[in-house]
Amino acid sequence: MIAELVAEIGPLWHERHQAVLTSRPRRRAVGAGVKYKLVFVDRLLATLVHLRHAATHDVLACWFGVDRSTITRVIGEVRPLLAERGCTVAPDIRLCTLAEVIDHLGASGQTGIIDGTEVRVRRPAVGRKDREKFISGKNKQNAVKSMVVTDAEGRLLFCSPAEPASCADITHARKLGLVKLLADGPAVEILADAGYQGLGAQTGGRVVTPPHRKFKKNSPEWYVEMRERQRKAHSSRRIRVEHAIGHLENWRSLARREHMSDTIQAVPGALSRQQASGTRT
Template sequence: MVGNESRAAIISDRRITGLSADVIAELVAEVGPLWHERHQVKLGCRPRKRAVGAGAKHRLVFIDRLLATLVHLRHAATHDVLACWFGVDRSTITRAIGEVRPLLAERGCTVAAGVRLRTLAEVIGHLGAGGKTGIIDGTEIRVRRPAVGRKDREKFISGKNKQNAVKAMVLTDETGRLLFYSPAQPASCADITHARQLGLVKHLANGQPVEILADTGYQGLGAQTGGQMVTPPHSKFKKNPPDWYEEIHERQRKAHSSRRIRVEHGIAHLKNWRALARHHGRREHMSDTIQAVAGLLSHQQNVTRKPDQRQ
């Protein structure tokens, strides 16, 4: 395990974990008891010859497990490197990340102190209650190519980038505050199909009126949602449009683009976490990784926002 000085250095330097010391302290207080509870349940569920809690103690205490997971998510550090840093075996790091990452993924996106959004329905309700505008977009994360002969191997090939990737849907408010990050889907899934699978049309129909800005990948949802999904205007001329129309159409397109640019900034902040820039691990862990990073980033953003921006 790391010494107290090394642990303090990791916590105090935001460049290492991407989080401030105050946020890490809150994570320890919140996630620590959940990890301990699940660990005790796991120990009690299997046949035992000793009482729960007997035997050797963990060399890697919970705070070190949390820090190893944060460094892995922030910098995509390999388990071997983390094992050398924390002075334990590689399998210990793998087990620690596998236990802590799902707990971080379940936290949801923080929008205020003690207020978290975990589902798309909660996000739509939050936007509707506050009369706010949402911005939606899809993003792709490169992953390792599936093995030869694996079923549905071609599903991960992106039609846009011609690379093996997974896709997720991001939803922010008009200020760029992260509200929702969907589980991963193979990149061959179209943006509009992914939105329908997540139930976006149903949630918009059943909730309060909400304006959602989207790009051309979601054209067609406007009619299905009563105009709540706003996409760039269609060109009414397929060939030889008049000059005056081209000028108006370009002005409308740029106005729409300038309103939804905030979601691009939100995606850029997420991709600063190297685990989402390009994923080298197992694809089945992608959903937990995506949602864990989104929860951590939104928590840090909420802490660093000025008081008047948290309304």
């Protein structure tokens, strides 16, 4: 896996690095001056260790024998490249956008599963604009939210950029354009929980959610039993997305609010590559 990442991301990093060097006025030729101590393989390893274990920049600096600022710069350069890779479904199939995911599900005839995951983060500083937007209405904690999409087997297909947790799941899905993609795209079945109730009517029944509760009080016994069976059957079909989210949250770097959109998209890229190759995290 490391060799493949080096072969894929290394040229992109070098191209961007050279573009930065040539984009500013210079008194010396490009390539002159002090050379970097870290080769690209070490840069990639430092970034992956930071993402997986949330190792501090100080620890990584001691490990690789460089200054802390070097590690900070390295992670800031490599993490966006990992985030742009998308999720690997097969060696020749990689999905980077939600539109590509819907097209893939339609072409393969698979069922998709969506769910919103909230990642608790540190509280924004006092006086910061929109500080209250990070408070989750569900858990009453400071968090960010992302929408995760998997197939029926639980393989990661997409993870959206981070959104403040005050945004409802259904609102987040609409912002991402899910309704339009399903209404105008291929016939795809998408399983979702009760937080997405209402999308089914907007997508011609393509988003399937648990049945509404028709009786608020004094429900007939037969109705309670039927609804419970339907709810359990639906839950058993969509449980795979919960397993995928559990694997995501094992990556400890997700506890940090800074650069969360890049982090929360870089982690699924690495996880999906491991799922496709059959290796373990």
